[in-house]
Amino acid sequence: MTAMRIIRTKDYDAMSAAAARLIAAQITLKPNCVLGLATGSSPVGAYQNLIAWNKAGELDFSQVRSVNLDEYAGLTPDHDQSYAYFMRHNLFDHVNIDQKNTNVPSGVNGDEECERYDKLIADFGGIDLQLLGLGVNGHIGFNEPDDHFSLGTHKVTLTESTREANKRFFTSIDEVPTHAYTMGVRDILQARRVVMVASGANKAQAIKDAFFGPVTPQVPASILQYHPDFILVADEEALSLI
Ligand code: F6R
Numbered sequence: 001m002t003a004m005r006i007i008r009t010k011d012y013d014a015m016s017a018a019a020a021r022l023i024a025a026q027i028t029l030k031p032n033c034v035l036g037l038a039t040g041s042s043p044v045g046a047y048q049n050l051i052a053w054n055k056a057g058e059l060d061f062s063q064v065r066s067v068n069l070d071e072y073a074g075l076t077p078d079h080d081q082s083y084a085y086f087m088r089h090n091l092f093d094h095v096n097i098d099q100k101n102t103n104v105p106s107g108v109n110g111d112e113e114c115e116r117y118d119k120l121i122a123d124f125g126g127i128d129l130q131l132l133g134l135g136v137n138g139h140i141g142f143n144e145p146d147d148h149f150s151l152g153t154h155k156v157t158l159t160e161s162t163r164e165a166n167k168r169f170f171t172s173i174d175e176v177p178t179h180a181y182t183m184g185v186r187d188i189l190q191a192r193r194v195v196m197v198a199s200g201a202n203k204a205q206a207i208k209d210a211f212f213g214p215v216t217p218q219v220p221a222s223i224l225q226y227h228p229d230f231i232l233v234a235d236e237e238a239l240s241l242i
Contacts, residue, residue, distance in 0.1 A: 004232060008235075015198075015235045016043075016044075020053070022231065024058075031062075032063035033064060034121075036066070036129065037066050037087065039086045042197045051095055062096050066097070069142075070182040072179075075177060087104060105153060106181070114155065114181065121183075126190055129191065130193070136161065138218075141188060142162070143220040147217060154181070156181075194227050198238040203238040204237065204239070204240045204242075207234060209222070210222045
């Protein structure tokens with residue numbers, strides 16, 4: 001029996017508004033909360049809602065702390081395809097968050113970054129709300145299909161399907177990094193609440209496999225079936241196979 005809740009929305013904009021309301025509620029209830037944040041296309045609309053509410057004086061980020069899921073190996077924070085850059089551009093530069101309280105794994109710190117990042121999350125007392133997107137292959141963060149579930153932050157080899165899916169942001173596939181640093185599945189599962197956003201027909205099979213099939217490391221998101229407070233916010237197209 002899963003504790004999963006599904007918020008079904010008409011389209012991407014409605015999904016974004018619904019997810020933003022959950023995040024805003026978290027910030028309102030606990031102003032110094034720890035948000036786990038994601039990059040990619042799925043959360044951008046939610047971030048736009050949060051920015052609008054912040055600018056309207058309805059939402060205060062001044063005490064919020066954040067930890068992002070992942071970063072490409074080899075990219076510095078000023079690289080325009082790095083996830084650190086993405087977060088500044090899509091959220092942090094537009095709200096009153098203290099940038100010192102924002103954290104993205106370093107892509108250039110070597111393997112010691114993994115231990116440093118897990119300690120940082122632990123020192124924060126864990127994550128209050130983790131926002132996730134869903135890979136077309138069922139990945140969460142950059143935890144790719146595998147024969148076991150990962151634990152803490154680690155370096156991964158990106159699958160060809162993930163590099164292919166992400167090449168739209170680069171000039172050619174050759175420029176898409178081959179490796180990344182990502183929080184592990186255990187880190188994600190330890191978040192007190194997990195909210196996933198998914199939109200569009202290309203996520204429909206992954207949603208079916210992850211949440212209406214067996215729990216297996218071949219579909220990393222499927223482990224969320226065991227999370228006690230997991231909310232899937234998805235639009236009609238993404239839910240079209242279930
Ligand atoms: C991003 C991340 C990835 C994405 C996933 C979906 O920080 O961790 O797992 O959430 O690849 O990407 P989009 O939203 O671009 O379809």
